[in-house]
Amino acid sequence: MPDTYAVAALDAFVAGLPKAELHLHIEGSLEPELMFALAQRNHIALPFADVEAVRAAYDFSNLQDFLDIYYQGANVLQTEEDFYDLAMAYFRRAAADNVRHAEIFFDPQTHTDRGIPYSVVIDGLWRAAQDAQALNLSVSLIHSFLRHLSEDAAFDSLAMAEPYLDRLVGVGLDSSEVGHPPSKFAGVFAKARDMGLMLCCHAGEEGPPEYVYEALDILEIDRIDHGNRSLEDPLLVARIIDEGLTLTVCPLSNHKLCVVPDLDMHPIPAMLKQGLKATINSDDPAYFGGYVNDNFLALTRRGLISKKDCVTLALNSVDGAFLDPDRRDALRAEIKAYAAGR
Numbered sequence: 151m152p153d154t155y156a157v158a159a160l161d162a163f164v165a166g167l168p169k170a171e172l173h174l175h176i177e178g179s180l181e182p183e184l185m186f187a188l189a190q191r192n193h194i195a196l197p198f199a200d201v202e203a204v205r206a207a208y209d210f211s212n213l214q215d216f217l218d219i220y221y222q223g224a225n226v227l228q229t230e231e232d233f234y235d236l237a238m239a240y241f242r243r244a245a246a247d248n249v250r251h252a253e254i255f256f257d258p259q260t261h262t263d264r265g266i267p268y269s270v271v272i273d274g275l276w277r278a279a280q281d282a283q284a285l286n287l288s289v290s291l292i293h294s295f296l297r298h299l300s301e302d303a304a305f306d307s308l309a310m311a312e313p314y315l316d317r318l319v320g321v322g323l324d325s326s327e328v329g330h331p332p333s334k335f336a337g338v339f340a341k342a343r344d345m346g347l348m349l350c351c352h353a354g355e356e357g358p359p360e361y362v363y364e365a366l367d368i369l370e371i372d373r374i375d376h377g378n379r380s381l382e383d384p385l386l387v388a389r390i391i392d393e394g395l396t397l398t399v400c401p402l403s404n405h406k407l408c409v410v411p412d413l414d415m416h417p418i419p420a421m422l423k424q425g426l427k428a429t430i431n432s433d434d435p436a437y438f439g440g441y442v443n444d445n446f447l448a449l450t451r452r453g454l455i456s457k458k459d460c461v462t463l464a465l466n467s468v469d470g471a472f473l474d475p476d477r478r479d480a481l482r483a484e485i486k487a488y489a490a491g492r
Protein backbone atom coordinates (compact mmCIF):
# COMPACT_ATOMS: atom_id res chain seq x y z
CA MET A 151 0.00 0.00 0.00
CA PRO A 152 1.34 3.50 -0.87
CA ASP A 153 1.97 5.87 2.07
CA THR A 154 -0.41 8.72 2.90
CA TYR A 155 1.70 11.41 1.25
CA ALA A 156 2.03 9.40 -1.96
CA VAL A 157 -1.72 8.74 -1.99
CA ALA A 158 -2.52 12.46 -1.66
CA ALA A 159 -0.01 13.34 -4.40
CA LEU A 160 -1.44 10.77 -6.80
CA ASP A 161 -5.01 11.87 -5.97
CA ALA A 162 -4.03 15.43 -6.94
CA PHE A 163 -2.32 14.22 -10.09
CA VAL A 164 -5.44 12.32 -11.21
CA ALA A 165 -7.66 15.32 -10.37
CA GLY A 166 -5.81 17.61 -12.77
CA LEU A 167 -5.00 15.05 -15.45
CA PRO A 168 -6.76 15.93 -18.73
CA LYS A 169 -8.76 12.95 -19.97
CA ALA A 170 -11.61 11.73 -22.16
CA GLU A 171 -14.57 9.71 -20.93
CA LEU A 172 -15.75 7.17 -23.51
CA HIS A 173 -18.20 4.98 -21.61
CA LEU A 174 -20.96 6.92 -19.89
CA HIS A 175 -24.70 6.28 -20.11
CA ILE A 176 -26.34 9.65 -19.62
CA GLU A 177 -29.40 8.00 -18.02
CA GLY A 178 -26.96 6.43 -15.55
CA SER A 179 -25.81 9.86 -14.41
CA LEU A 180 -29.26 10.62 -12.95
CA GLU A 181 -28.50 11.33 -9.30
CA PRO A 182 -31.30 10.57 -6.81
CA GLU A 183 -31.62 14.29 -5.96
CA LEU A 184 -32.32 15.15 -9.61
CA MET A 185 -34.60 12.10 -9.90
CA PHE A 186 -36.75 13.53 -7.09
CA ALA A 187 -36.67 17.06 -8.52
CA LEU A 188 -37.80 15.84 -11.96
CA ALA A 189 -40.45 13.57 -10.45
CA GLN A 190 -41.87 16.59 -8.66
CA ARG A 191 -41.66 18.83 -11.73
CA ASN A 192 -43.44 16.21 -13.86
CA HIS A 193 -45.93 15.05 -11.20
CA ILE A 194 -44.64 11.48 -11.22
CA ALA A 195 -44.86 9.24 -8.16
CA LEU A 196 -41.62 7.45 -7.24
CA PRO A 197 -41.62 4.11 -5.41
CA PHE A 198 -39.10 5.53 -2.90
CA ALA A 199 -39.70 7.62 0.21
CA ASP A 200 -36.58 9.76 -0.18
CA VAL A 201 -33.09 10.06 -1.64
CA GLU A 202 -31.60 7.77 1.01
CA ALA A 203 -34.11 5.05 0.13
CA VAL A 204 -33.11 5.30 -3.51
CA ARG A 205 -29.41 4.96 -2.67
CA ALA A 206 -30.15 2.04 -0.36
CA ALA A 207 -31.82 0.23 -3.29
CA TYR A 208 -28.59 0.40 -5.31
CA ASP A 209 -27.36 -2.98 -4.15
CA PHE A 210 -26.93 -5.20 -7.18
CA SER A 211 -25.77 -8.77 -7.65
CA ASN A 212 -25.65 -8.67 -11.45
CA LEU A 213 -26.30 -6.52 -14.52
CA GLN A 214 -30.04 -7.31 -14.68
CA ASP A 215 -30.61 -6.21 -11.05
CA PHE A 216 -29.16 -2.85 -12.00
CA LEU A 217 -30.99 -2.53 -15.32
CA ASP A 218 -34.39 -3.07 -13.68
CA ILE A 219 -33.91 -0.08 -11.38
CA TYR A 220 -32.11 2.01 -14.02
CA TYR A 221 -34.98 1.79 -16.53
CA GLN A 222 -37.44 2.64 -13.76
CA GLY A 223 -35.40 5.74 -12.83
CA ALA A 224 -35.46 6.97 -16.43
CA ASN A 225 -39.26 7.39 -16.27
CA VAL A 226 -38.86 10.81 -14.65
CA LEU A 227 -37.29 12.12 -17.89
CA GLN A 228 -40.15 13.65 -19.86
CA THR A 229 -39.29 16.99 -21.46
CA GLU A 230 -36.48 18.50 -23.48
CA GLU A 231 -35.55 20.52 -20.40
CA ASP A 232 -35.26 17.30 -18.35
CA PHE A 233 -32.75 15.84 -20.82
CA TYR A 234 -30.90 19.15 -20.89
CA ASP A 235 -30.72 19.33 -17.09
CA LEU A 236 -29.61 15.70 -16.83
CA ALA A 237 -26.81 16.17 -19.34
CA MET A 238 -25.66 19.53 -17.95
CA ALA A 239 -25.39 18.04 -14.46
CA TYR A 240 -23.10 15.34 -15.83
CA PHE A 241 -21.07 17.80 -17.93
CA ARG A 242 -20.44 20.05 -14.92
CA ARG A 243 -19.37 17.06 -12.85
CA ALA A 244 -17.15 15.69 -15.62
CA ALA A 245 -15.52 19.08 -16.18
CA ALA A 246 -14.70 19.16 -12.46
CA ASP A 247 -12.78 15.91 -13.03
CA ASN A 248 -10.93 17.60 -15.90
CA VAL A 249 -12.69 15.50 -18.51
CA ARG A 250 -11.93 17.43 -21.70
CA HIS A 251 -13.93 15.26 -24.10
CA ALA A 252 -16.92 12.97 -23.41
CA GLU A 253 -18.63 10.47 -25.72
CA ILE A 254 -21.93 9.70 -24.08
CA PHE A 255 -24.43 6.92 -24.74
CA PHE A 256 -28.12 7.54 -24.65
CA ASP A 257 -30.83 4.85 -24.87
CA PRO A 258 -33.51 6.29 -27.19
CA GLN A 259 -35.75 3.21 -26.97
CA THR A 260 -36.07 3.64 -23.20
CA HIS A 261 -37.79 6.94 -23.95
CA THR A 262 -39.53 6.51 -27.31
CA ASP A 263 -41.17 3.28 -26.06
CA ARG A 264 -42.79 5.44 -23.33
CA GLY A 265 -44.10 7.90 -25.90
CA ILE A 266 -41.34 10.52 -25.56
CA PRO A 267 -40.47 11.72 -29.08
CA TYR A 268 -36.91 11.16 -30.30
CA SER A 269 -36.70 14.91 -30.99
CA VAL A 270 -37.32 15.73 -27.30
CA VAL A 271 -34.45 13.49 -26.23
CA ILE A 272 -31.93 14.58 -28.85
CA ASP A 273 -32.80 18.28 -28.70
CA GLY A 274 -32.19 18.38 -24.94
CA LEU A 275 -28.94 16.43 -25.10
CA TRP A 276 -27.71 18.37 -28.12
CA ARG A 277 -28.36 21.77 -26.55
CA ALA A 278 -26.48 20.68 -23.42
CA ALA A 279 -23.62 19.37 -25.57
CA GLN A 280 -23.31 22.83 -27.14
CA ASP A 281 -23.35 24.52 -23.73
CA ALA A 282 -20.64 22.13 -22.48
CA GLN A 283 -18.15 23.96 -24.69
CA ALA A 284 -18.22 26.79 -22.13
CA LEU A 285 -16.95 24.22 -19.61
CA ASN A 286 -13.94 23.44 -21.82
CA LEU A 287 -15.53 20.10 -22.62
CA SER A 288 -16.32 18.70 -26.07
CA VAL A 289 -19.11 16.15 -26.34
CA SER A 290 -20.21 13.52 -28.86
CA LEU A 291 -23.45 11.53 -28.71
CA ILE A 292 -23.80 7.77 -29.25
CA HIS A 293 -27.25 6.31 -29.98
CA SER A 294 -27.36 2.97 -28.17
CA PHE A 295 -29.69 0.09 -29.04
CA LEU A 296 -31.26 -2.05 -26.32
CA ARG A 297 -30.16 -5.63 -27.01
CA HIS A 298 -33.01 -7.26 -25.05
CA LEU A 299 -35.34 -5.88 -27.77
CA SER A 300 -35.47 -7.15 -31.36
CA GLU A 301 -33.27 -6.13 -34.26
CA ASP A 302 -36.41 -4.79 -35.99
CA ALA A 303 -36.92 -2.45 -33.04
CA ALA A 304 -33.29 -1.31 -33.42
CA PHE A 305 -33.93 -0.60 -37.12
CA ASP A 306 -36.98 1.48 -36.16
CA SER A 307 -34.88 3.40 -33.64
CA LEU A 308 -32.15 4.05 -36.20
CA ALA A 309 -34.80 5.37 -38.61
CA MET A 310 -35.82 7.93 -35.95
CA ALA A 311 -32.19 9.06 -35.75
CA GLU A 312 -31.85 9.63 -39.49
CA PRO A 313 -32.90 13.31 -39.49
CA TYR A 314 -30.30 13.95 -36.77
CA LEU A 315 -27.28 12.12 -38.17
CA ASP A 316 -25.14 15.26 -37.98
CA ARG A 317 -25.59 15.18 -34.17
CA LEU A 318 -24.41 11.58 -33.71
CA VAL A 319 -20.91 10.14 -33.77
CA GLY A 320 -21.91 6.50 -33.51
CA VAL A 321 -24.15 3.72 -32.29
CA GLY A 322 -23.77 1.33 -29.36
CA LEU A 323 -25.33 -1.84 -28.00
CA ASP A 324 -26.21 -2.15 -24.32
CA SER A 325 -28.65 -3.71 -21.80
CA SER A 326 -28.89 -7.43 -20.90
CA GLU A 327 -25.91 -9.12 -22.55
CA VAL A 328 -26.23 -12.86 -21.97
CA GLY A 329 -28.71 -14.39 -24.42
CA HIS A 330 -28.50 -11.37 -26.73
CA PRO A 331 -25.26 -11.82 -28.69
CA PRO A 332 -23.90 -9.17 -31.06
CA SER A 333 -24.84 -11.33 -34.09
CA LYS A 334 -28.50 -10.57 -33.36
CA PHE A 335 -27.79 -7.00 -34.56
CA ALA A 336 -25.64 -7.72 -37.64
CA GLY A 337 -28.03 -6.00 -40.06
CA VAL A 338 -28.65 -2.82 -38.12
CA PHE A 339 -24.94 -2.35 -37.39
CA ALA A 340 -24.13 -2.77 -41.10
CA LYS A 341 -26.73 -0.12 -41.88
CA ALA A 342 -25.35 2.25 -39.23
CA ARG A 343 -21.86 1.79 -40.70
CA ASP A 344 -23.23 2.63 -44.17
CA MET A 345 -24.75 5.78 -42.69
CA GLY A 346 -21.28 6.89 -41.64
CA LEU A 347 -21.61 6.13 -37.93
CA MET A 348 -18.89 4.64 -35.72
CA LEU A 349 -19.74 1.35 -34.00
CA CYS A 350 -19.38 0.43 -30.31
CA CYS A 351 -20.66 -2.65 -28.54
CA HIS A 352 -20.84 -3.75 -24.91
CA ALA A 353 -19.21 -7.19 -25.01
CA GLY A 354 -17.51 -9.42 -22.49
CA GLU A 355 -19.01 -7.67 -19.45
CA GLU A 356 -21.04 -10.74 -18.42
CA GLY A 357 -21.02 -12.46 -21.81
CA PRO A 358 -18.32 -14.92 -22.92
CA PRO A 359 -15.30 -14.21 -25.16
CA GLU A 360 -17.35 -15.57 -28.10
CA TYR A 361 -19.49 -12.43 -27.89
CA VAL A 362 -16.38 -10.27 -28.26
CA TYR A 363 -15.40 -12.31 -31.33
CA GLU A 364 -18.88 -11.73 -32.76
CA ALA A 365 -18.58 -8.00 -32.14
CA LEU A 366 -15.28 -7.99 -34.07
CA ASP A 367 -16.13 -10.47 -36.84
CA ILE A 368 -19.81 -9.82 -37.45
CA LEU A 369 -20.44 -6.24 -36.32
CA GLU A 370 -16.94 -5.01 -37.23
CA ILE A 371 -16.94 -2.60 -34.33
CA ASP A 372 -14.57 0.32 -33.80
CA ARG A 373 -14.45 0.14 -29.98
CA ILE A 374 -15.24 -2.46 -27.31
CA ASP A 375 -17.22 -1.46 -24.22
CA HIS A 376 -16.03 -3.35 -21.12
CA GLY A 377 -14.39 -6.37 -22.81
CA ASN A 378 -13.23 -7.79 -19.47
CA ARG A 379 -13.83 -11.41 -20.39
CA SER A 380 -11.54 -11.09 -23.43
CA LEU A 381 -8.73 -11.85 -20.98
CA GLU A 382 -9.94 -15.46 -20.78
CA ASP A 383 -8.71 -16.00 -24.35
CA PRO A 384 -5.08 -15.12 -25.20
CA LEU A 385 -5.77 -15.34 -28.94
CA LEU A 386 -8.57 -12.82 -28.57
CA VAL A 387 -6.30 -10.49 -26.59
CA ALA A 388 -3.68 -10.73 -29.37
CA ARG A 389 -6.35 -9.96 -31.96
CA ILE A 390 -7.65 -6.87 -30.09
CA ILE A 391 -4.09 -5.57 -29.74
CA ASP A 392 -3.36 -6.30 -33.39
CA GLU A 393 -6.46 -4.38 -34.51
CA GLY A 394 -5.60 -1.50 -32.18
CA LEU A 395 -9.04 -1.52 -30.57
CA THR A 396 -9.73 0.43 -27.41
CA LEU A 397 -11.48 -1.10 -24.39
CA THR A 398 -13.67 1.21 -22.31
CA VAL A 399 -13.38 -0.33 -18.86
CA CYS A 400 -15.40 0.69 -15.80
CA PRO A 401 -13.90 -0.43 -12.46
CA LEU A 402 -16.61 0.71 -10.00
CA SER A 403 -19.32 -0.64 -12.30
CA ASN A 404 -17.51 -3.98 -12.51
CA HIS A 405 -17.42 -4.14 -8.74
CA LYS A 406 -21.03 -3.05 -8.16
CA LEU A 407 -22.33 -5.52 -10.75
CA CYS A 408 -20.12 -8.34 -9.45
CA VAL A 409 -18.23 -8.65 -12.74
CA VAL A 410 -15.15 -8.66 -10.49
CA PRO A 411 -15.41 -10.16 -6.99
CA ASP A 412 -13.07 -7.60 -5.47
CA LEU A 413 -11.56 -4.32 -6.72
CA ASP A 414 -8.14 -5.64 -5.66
CA MET A 415 -8.56 -8.15 -8.47
CA HIS A 416 -9.53 -5.63 -11.13
CA PRO A 417 -8.09 -6.58 -14.55
CA ILE A 418 -6.92 -3.08 -15.63
CA PRO A 419 -3.29 -3.76 -14.54
CA ALA A 420 -3.29 -7.06 -16.50
CA MET A 421 -4.81 -5.32 -19.52
CA LEU A 422 -2.11 -2.64 -19.53
CA LYS A 423 0.63 -5.19 -18.97
CA GLN A 424 -0.53 -7.21 -21.96
CA GLY A 425 -0.59 -4.10 -24.16
CA LEU A 426 -4.34 -3.61 -24.46
CA LYS A 427 -5.50 -0.03 -24.98
CA ALA A 428 -7.62 0.12 -21.85
CA THR A 429 -9.35 3.27 -20.64
CA ILE A 430 -11.06 4.12 -17.33
CA ASN A 431 -14.68 5.26 -17.33
CA SER A 432 -17.64 5.61 -14.98
CA ASP A 433 -20.45 3.81 -16.93
CA ASP A 434 -23.40 4.82 -14.70
CA PRO A 435 -21.85 7.04 -12.01
CA ALA A 436 -25.06 7.84 -10.10
CA TYR A 437 -25.66 4.12 -9.57
CA PHE A 438 -22.12 2.84 -9.08
CA GLY A 439 -20.78 5.32 -6.56
CA GLY A 440 -18.37 7.51 -8.49
CA TYR A 441 -17.41 9.61 -11.48
CA VAL A 442 -14.36 9.05 -13.64
CA ASN A 443 -11.72 10.24 -11.18
CA ASP A 444 -13.25 8.07 -8.45
CA ASN A 445 -12.71 5.15 -10.84
CA PHE A 446 -9.04 6.08 -11.26
CA LEU A 447 -8.64 6.47 -7.48
CA ALA A 448 -10.27 3.10 -6.79
CA LEU A 449 -7.20 1.63 -8.50
CA THR A 450 -4.43 4.09 -7.55
CA ARG A 451 -5.33 3.90 -3.86
CA ARG A 452 -5.08 0.13 -3.96
CA GLY A 453 -1.63 0.43 -5.49
CA LEU A 454 -2.89 -1.30 -8.65
CA ILE A 455 -1.87 1.45 -11.10
CA SER A 456 0.93 4.02 -11.02
CA LYS A 457 1.15 7.66 -12.05
CA LYS A 458 2.68 6.51 -15.33
CA ASP A 459 -0.24 4.12 -15.85
CA CYS A 460 -2.67 7.03 -15.30
CA VAL A 461 -0.94 8.96 -18.08
CA THR A 462 -1.13 5.91 -20.36
CA LEU A 463 -4.83 5.53 -19.55
CA ALA A 464 -5.49 9.22 -20.29
CA LEU A 465 -3.59 9.00 -23.60
CA ASN A 466 -5.51 5.82 -24.45
CA SER A 467 -8.76 7.69 -23.81
CA VAL A 468 -8.04 10.42 -26.35
CA ASP A 469 -6.55 7.94 -28.84
CA GLY A 470 -9.66 5.78 -28.57
CA ALA A 471 -12.07 8.70 -28.96
CA PHE A 472 -13.86 9.37 -32.24
CA LEU A 473 -12.12 12.73 -32.61
CA ASP A 474 -10.69 14.55 -35.56
CA PRO A 475 -6.89 14.26 -35.62
CA ASP A 476 -6.27 17.92 -34.72
CA ARG A 477 -8.37 17.78 -31.58
CA ARG A 478 -6.86 14.43 -30.63
CA ASP A 479 -3.32 15.73 -31.05
CA ALA A 480 -4.14 18.85 -29.04
CA LEU A 481 -5.48 16.74 -26.17
CA ARG A 482 -2.49 14.37 -26.35
CA ALA A 483 -0.20 17.41 -26.09
CA GLU A 484 -2.16 18.70 -23.07
CA ILE A 485 -1.80 15.37 -21.28
CA LYS A 486 1.92 15.18 -22.01
CA ALA A 487 2.55 18.76 -20.92
CA TYR A 488 0.62 18.14 -17.70
CA ALA A 489 2.58 14.97 -16.95
CA ALA A 490 5.91 16.64 -17.72
CA GLY A 491 5.12 19.53 -15.37
CA ARG A 492 4.38 17.30 -12.34
Ligand code: HPA
Nearest residue numbers: 175324325326352433434
Ligand atom coordinates in the same frame (compact mmCIF):
# COMPACT_ATOMS: atom_id res chain seq x y z
O1 HPA B 1 -22.90 -1.54 -17.95
C1 HPA B 1 -23.90 -1.66 -18.67
N1 HPA B 1 -24.06 -2.80 -19.38
C2 HPA B 1 -25.10 -2.98 -20.18
N2 HPA B 1 -26.06 -2.08 -20.33
C3 HPA B 1 -25.98 -0.95 -19.66
N3 HPA B 1 -26.80 0.12 -19.65
C4 HPA B 1 -26.28 1.00 -18.82
N4 HPA B 1 -25.14 0.54 -18.28
C5 HPA B 1 -24.91 -0.70 -18.81
Ligand SMILES: [Zn+2]
Nearest residue numbers: 175324352433
Ligand atom coordinates in the same frame (compact mmCIF):
# COMPACT_ATOMS: atom_id res chain seq x y z
ZN1 LIG C 1 -22.11 0.59 -20.12
